[in-house]
Amino acid sequence: xxxxxxxxxxxxxxxxxxxxxxxxxxxxxxxxxxxxxxxxxxxxxxxxxxxxxxxxxxxxxxxxxxxxxxxxxxxxxxxxxxxxxxxxxxxxxxxxxxxxxxxxxxxxxxxxxxxxxxxxxxxxxxxxxxxxxxxxxxxxxxxxxxxxxxxxxxxxxxxxxxxxxxxxxxxxxxxxxxxxxxxxxxxxxxxxxxxxxxxxxxxxxxxxxxxxxxxxxxxxxxxxxxxxxxxxxxxxxxxxxxxxxxxxxxxxxxxxxxxxxxxxxxxxxxxxxxxxxxxxxxxxxxxxxxxxxxxxxxxxxxxxxxxxxxxxxxxxxxxxxxxxxxxxxxxxxxxxxxxxxxxxxxxxxxxxxxxxxxxxxxxxxxxxxxxxxxxxxxxxxxxxxxxxxxxxxxxxxxxxxxxxxxxxxxxxxxxxxxxxxxxxxxxxxxxxxxxxxxxxxxxxxxxxxxxxxxxxxxxxxxxxxxxxxxxxxxxxxxxxxxxxxxxxxxxxxxxxxxxxxxxxxxxxxxxxxxxxxxxxxxxxxxxxxxxxxxxxxxxxxxxx
Amino acid sequence: xxxxxxxxxxxxxxxxxxxxxxxxxxxxxxxxxxxxxxxxxxxxxxxxxxxxxxxxxxxxxxxxxxxxxxxxxxxxxxxxxxxxxxxxxxxxxxxxxxxxxxxxxxxxxxxxxxxxxxxxxxxxxxxxxxxxxxxxxxxxxxxxxxxxxxxxxxxxxx
Numbered sequence: 001x002x003x004x005x006x007x008x009x010x011x012x013x014x015x016x017x018x019x020x021x022x023x024x025x026x027x028x029x030x031x032x033x034x035x036x037x038x039x040x041x042x043x044x045x046x047x048x049x050x051x052x053x054x055x056x057x058x059x060x061x062x063x064x065x066x067x068x069x070x071x072x073x074x075x076x077x078x079x080x081x082x083x084x085x086x087x088x089x090x091x092x093x094x095x096x097x098x099x100x101x102x103x104x105x106x107x108x109x110x111x112x113x114x115x116x117x118x119x120x121x122x123x124x125x126x127x128x129x130x131x132x133x134x135x136x137x138x139x140x141x142x143x144x145x146x147x148x149x150x151x152x153x154x155x156x157x158x159x160x161x162x163x164x165x166x167x168x169x170x171x172x173x174x175x176x177x178x179x180x181x182x183x184x185x186x187x188x189x190x191x192x193x194x195x196x197x198x199x200x201x202x203x204x205x206x207x208x209x210x211x212x213x214x215x216x217x218x219x220x221x222x223x224x225x226x227x228x229x230x231x232x233x234x235x236x237x238x239x240x241x242x243x244x245x246x247x248x249x250x251x252x253x254x255x256x257x258x259x260x261x262x263x264x265x266x267x268x269x270x271x272x273x274x275x276x277x278x279x280x281x282x283x284x285x286x287x288x289x290x291x292x293x294x295x296x297x298x299x300x301x302x303x304x305x306x307x308x309x310x311x312x313x314x315x316x317x318x319x320x321x322x323x324x325x326x327x328x329x330x331x332x333x334x335x336x337x338x339x340x341x342x343x344x345x346x347x348x349x350x351x352x353x354x355x356x357x358x359x360x361x362x363x364x365x366x367x368x369x370x371x372x373x374x375x376x377x378x379x380x381x382x383x384x385x386x387x388x389x390x391x392x393x394x395x396x397x398x399x400x401x402x403x404x405x406x407x408x409x410x411x412x413x414x415x416x417x418x419x420x421x422x423x424x425x426x427x428x429x430x431x432x433x434x435x436x437x438x439x440x441x442x443x444x445x446x447x448x449x450x451x452x453x454x455x456x457x458x459x460x461x462x463x464x465x466x467x468x469x470x471x472x473x474x475x476x477x478x479x480x481x482x483x484x485x486x487x488x489x490x491x492x493x494x495x496x497x498x499x500x501x502x503x504x505x506x507x508x509x510x511x512x513x514x515x516x517x518x519x520x521x522x523x524x525x526x527x528x529x530x531x532x533x534x535x536x537x538x539x540x541x542x543x544x
Numbered sequence: 545x546x547x548x549x550x551x552x553x554x555x556x557x558x559x560x561x562x563x564x565x566x567x568x569x570x571x572x573x574x575x576x577x578x579x580x581x582x583x584x585x586x587x588x589x590x591x592x593x594x595x596x597x598x599x600x601x602x603x604x605x606x607x608x609x610x611x612x613x614x615x616x617x618x619x620x621x622x623x624x625x626x627x628x629x630x631x632x633x634x635x636x637x638x639x640x641x642x643x644x645x646x647x648x649x650x651x652x653x654x655x656x657x658x659x660x661x662x663x664x665x666x667x668x669x670x671x672x673x674x675x676x677x678x679x680x681x682x683x684x685x686x687x688x689x690x691x692x693x694x695x696x697x698x699x700x701x702x
Contacts (some may be wrong), residue, residue: 011611033556033557035557035593038558039559041558044561044600
């Protein structure tokens with residue numbers, strides 16, 4: 001969109017009258033002996049000239065508004081994109097372009113036979129069209145897996161076989177970030193095709209940054225980019241191309257009760273004495289759900305079922321929130337119930353990552369949701385017979401469905417670099433403490449309600465809240481209304497929340513008015529450390 | 545009648561739009577021409593300036609000007625619609641439109657305007673209705689009492 005003279009038919013009458021009055025005054029002063037206000041000059045020449053002048057004035061006003069930060073901030077959607085780009089470029093800020101999502105697709109076939117997937121055949125899912133990154137061939141034998149585009153067929157155990165392909169969205173945009181488990185359908189199914197689904201949450205898809213988004217990060221970009229304070233630290237992180245998609249940022253340090261890493265000084269100073277800051281970053285609205293292949297060891301038998309245990313090293317899923325479930329190897333963790341986690345013990349690993357630096361972490365709770373956390377997970381497999389197995393040594397392959405936010409490790413690595421990290425403090429990067437939300441409400445009146453659009457709108461509004469102490473029901477109502485017919489009404493909003501504190505304690509919230517986060521700084525759970533997370537599938541809409 | 549600007553020193557003038565102003569009621573029909581063969585760019589003042597104002601507004605169809613929707617009258621709209629079957633039709637339409645035009649002209653005049661340029665009266669002295677063309681014999685009288693007469697051709701749908 002470029003700034004141009006507006007259509008003459010779109011001008012306001014007062015604009016034309018004002019322009020006419022100006023021209024008349026100026027022309028009369030210029031040539032008093034000519035009657036510009038009436039007759040030929042007034043009716044035939046002056047009025048058209050006034051229309052032109054009003055149009056030009058509108059153009060000038062658009063340019064002035066486009067170049068005025070105050071004007072743009074008052075109406076970001078109405079500002080010209082090109083003019084905003086020029087303005088923010090003065091502050092070394094560049095609009096993020098749209099990007100296409102990428103992900104891995106699990107293809108299920110019903111025969112153990114070599115199967116080909118053409119690169120030019122699209123896969124449809126979530127209303128989007130994805131293309132394979134290569135022409136893939138699923139091989140029967142591992143000996144035949146030679147090239148990067150060869151895949152090995154794996155038996156699921158129910159007579160079907162699976163292999164994976166990598167795909168890229170044909171259109172840039174955040175809508176391409178399909179949820180883990182989302183179904184995909186090929187335009188031309190390969191031989192023996194049964195079904196296909198997203199192995200994990202697709203990522204990388206982003207919409208072109210709107211003027212409002214761009215201006216929202218301008219304030220942090222205007223700040224000096226350094227580690228001296230919250231604003232400059234946020235600006236430093238946002239300035240990096242890889243972290244330009246930062247959605248929410250918070251930091252707790254000197255004087256903040258949430259900062260618990262004041263080692264050895266607690267007896268003297270009941271609050272953080274400086275030198276350490278915990279940085280909370282959120283780069284995606286929804287967490288990634290990743291399927292991790294793990295090897296579990298039988299550690300016991302309880303009520304006839306084996307208790308299995310596996311470890312998640314710090315690099316397996318950096319900063320992960322929790323393990324949602326464990327399923328048998330080869331199974332789709334999103335299609336089967338699986339086994340619930342019975343024990344989740346966190347630990348920490350400060351092994352040098354090559355930067356020569358590690359933050360001052362003394363216990364596991366301090367490291368939770370950071371890249372330094374590790375974990376030991378136990379679950380009970382009620383399907384595998386334990387006869388003939390040995391406790392302590394028998395092992396078995398499983399798949400763990402892990403939930404985490406992206407880029408926690410990447411930001412930590414960046415801030416660990418010798419050229420970036422502060423001389424007088426350490427920065428520990430964490431994923432925010434999650435408050436998983438569900439909501440239900442009733443929609444009355446209106447026809448043709450698009451429930452999925454309502455769910456998406458509500459989830460998006462909640463996920464983009466950032467760090468704040470409460471989630472009001474009115475926000476849910478307002479967000480729902482943006483996707484509803486004008487005559488529809490929203491009522492009976494019910495909200496629930498579940499906070500998973502770093503120490504593993506779950507706190508349950510419920511309200512029909514507003515969810516209020518606990519104020520428990522000693523547990524590192526406050527509005528400065530915790531974010532609301534809402535999956536669209538957890539938005540329940542009742543049509544009345 | 546249109547003359548050079550020097551003839552109107554001390555007066556405010558308008559650009560002469562109407563070609564064929566002879567001052568005679570039996571003269572050739574007027575033509576609307578800002579740039580005419582044989583001469584243009586002349587100025588008018590006095591009763592002819594008033595007459596020109598009236599004619600411009602009379603020949604503007606009401607609502608046809610995007611940002612001056614109240615300018616004009618319905619006379620030419622009716623003439624193009626084939627509603628003039630006889631002289632009585634013409635006289636009736638003229639009477640109604642003349643009221644509208646008079647109101648508009650008076651609204652844009654001030655006490656500082658010379659009386660010979662201000663609205664006094666406009667009279668339809670006669671009509672000649674022929675297939676395709678209607679001729680109006682008009683007499684203009686300014687507030688100062690100066691008069692001018694002319695024939696105005698009006699296209700009509702027969």
